[in-house]
Amino acid sequence: MKTSCQVAKAGVTRRGFLGLAAASAVIAGSGIAGCSPAKPSETGADAEQAQTVPEIAESEIKETKEADVVVVGLGVAGVAAMRSAAEAGAHVIAVEKTSIANCRSNMFAAFNCDTARKLGIPDTDPTEIGNELMTQMAHRADYRVINTWLKHCGEAFEWYTGAYKDLLLLGPEDAFPENPDQIYLYAQSVGGSTYRPGIDHEHLFEACCCVGGGDETHRPILEANIEKALETGNAETVFDSPAVKLETKDGKVSAVVCKNLQDGTYTRYTASKGVILASGDYSYNDEMLQKYAPWVYAHKDNYLFSHEGMDCKGNHASTGDGQKLGISVGGHLDIAPHAIMAHIFQFGVENFIELNERGERFCNEDLSMTNIAKVILNQPGSKVFQIIDAKANDYYPIDEMLPMMRSYGDGETYSAEADTLEELAAKLGFDNDAASTFVASIERYNELCEKGHDDDFGKAAEKMHPIIEPPFKAVTYDTLKHTSVEDVSCMRLLVTMGGLVTDTNARVLDDDLNPIQGLYAVGNVQGGRFVDDYPFSLSGASHAAALTYGYLAGEHIVNGETAE
Template structure:
């Protein structure tokens, strides 16, 4: 790389770098070979990956071991954490095909934006170039939205549907009964379910293979499956879980979906794993050191507390959890087995192919126009229905600002790449549905944010004063800190508890011991006398065995004695944003009047009605669990109901 260009990129990174450290995403997509290095003290990734919005912990040189060869780009600057960088390019509109061109002042390359395809159901996907990447064009993710119940009164340009792609531009036509757009866990479940009903299935996915969360996201939630019974999970009343979940999501979830998951998730998990060789690990046991080798190892998580302020039910199991990040970790083998099964029934998978527009005739969705890596358009006819399973819009700056401004500053840490190496999670499935007349579910939308349990610590704002009962769930803690002055709070512990962090991750360094309150106050940036008064009062409540100020469980009150440990906490990061297309109990997309958009189904993170304003930890693994169960339901209904 020429020296002048490297210097410009270095300057760009420094300008975009935030001073505070945030939790970072240990990427686990197998088609990026450099991921295994993330276990080390530092990682090597190419500058192009950084500029596309990935976030890593950098120390020293960077080299990308990217698919297709080793790039020689290097950076010798010592960097701290790199939050997702969202440039704000000037816009130029090219409405044909829905692709909006952007001119980025920080790069000599133009950016092309388009319609939609992606893959992860419980995870997000992204947008790709309308033609193969060249020296003069690269994909830039943009937003999509709806005019229904938006939290932002300024209507963005993406609400205007693009010009239809002309028939003369179509180079190939394929026919199917059901077309699935996106191949994550929900899309793959929809594909197999439709094939099981005898439908000819075509799956369109812009990545080089199916997408699924790897080791760090291999948890899936179910109720009373045979595997959970064999592992000794306690049985429980699913209605209690559903009622609590509705309460935790402020009654914004569709209760019928939660009830469906409770009633069917056990058999759906068994269906997901039935083509694999399954072994249940003993508590604390890890996958074999010699590798997974085509097997499925279930790590049990039967411990739960379905009582107290934030009850948690025993729903989660981890599939092939391997912290060494091999390519075949997580859901890889179940997904692979599903693809083979669909193909044996006549199904077809079009990888490295981007969904661009839905095709409608007389108000009914009858197909999809897709685009190959060579830039050629394909029309895929759907005799029965199209299922959108394209992931979320967490990496879409415009969509986040329009639909979820309260979470727009959170770093999106579940990032995967398409076949061109461009960032995913930009809401293309939402765009295509909206252009076809569907509507977004009512706001607000919840970011999936996981912070560490802080029940046994003292939490203060930057004035040094306690302000909340610290018994907070993961998302609730993020919400609380988000509303603090400066979006920052400080957790303080003493010798009895020891050092703690709010945001686990590869860059999460536990705080060093501090001898005096004056030194602790200097970290917080408050008056020492104020912090001393706060600690004294907290210790007084602990000694009395009653939190008369905020009502915390007395068992969580632990006196704070030196040495002190102070950790600066921010709202954290999010994996995905949980807002999607409105739908009915059959997973059919709905328009703004609540009527079904004929021939269109949604599932995964493209689908709304699952979480509402909050992503609680009431039922761990429920996001993947709903993706599997509702993906299966959407595929079966698409094949049978049309």
């Protein structure tokens, strides 16, 4: 996603842009673990998933390699776990299903550390964030699991970004670097509170560090961490090698069997200290989607599945491998429904009225891009429309945001323009009762703006702006429009978040909530972090949790209690 740099090139100052990003929807780039969960035999779901793990005959295993720790998966969580364990002195073998290490976003929640302070991010009480996240997740996640990564995310982020030499830190008043290859850190938003009680519908925290430059993911930093691990002399990586079976000995996970995709043979990797599962989500496993995220499965056509990770045979990589492996040795998943991360970016969303295909207003528009996405799915048809009048520039910097909007989709910003509301409705395809409702909804909205109170949905008065001065314009969002993974105005499904229930050391727990010896889960294989819903109050939360638990698990699997 090319956001901050594009706006900078369009002439907007960094502080100005960051203020816009905070004022509009923030732009992106479990059972109850304290209680005994239902056993697989009671739900059937976990047991069925476990049956998909194949039996491998000893004669099919070509060779055995010895290690202290085996890490399954090389995304941000797996890379962090590999480096952390290697720096703690363990011999680590990291196996990856695809041909390269994987990363996408450039955003990490990080605070209460020197790096964050230099970027302008204020210190924050992690328990305040934790309580807000739990509230948004109906308290179905695990407080302890959440508070652990919130407490350590700043320290983990400094350790992780410290692997990259010549990293530039940008304070609030610093300009973006002109050199496109310069890798730098900046804060997503600075310069004031992002939550005003009684005005803002959602509580957003200023605690997101972003990586800029290069391809605008954090890949340069990810690769620097791989190099750091390899430089210890304790780590090695193996690609094109999905894990297909966990082995146990004397009640402890002792080895991983991997398939070598290049020649179809198998290799056993023994793990004297244990295995860390970090193989990602299950977006492309239809059976798991149907069981654990049924509303996603029911609306599959409305989502652009944006994870492009593929193995060397052309198969999607995100198929829940780690979740199934954990189940096969006695672990269990968060009880459904699982959280997903799904976004749709809308242009200045809280400032404008939003109508569905029947011409009806349907929500308080002051929603983050993850929450408006869920509301849109409940509307008839696939399209929603934002209506804007000629005075919009008085309360929203449209001209400054246009370059960003034009970078998405087909390069167009407005789908229709007219001098009357009736004409605008016709151009958008409304007819008969829907056209009348379209006009009546806007007139009702104008009355509420004049009244100074949104009787229908409770949007703050300062965000209510009448649609009265022509020309009138519309922005159309169609959840069946799947242009590309770069286009965040599509309904993009990034990852599923359901994973194996763990303790605060990322150790996978059995049905009695006791650790399974030698088995850890981090990243999107780990449960308890985001359950029922993925809250948008803390941008970069998913990356932060993955990084932090990889960092902590890598040390804990080597040093045990001394690492706590």
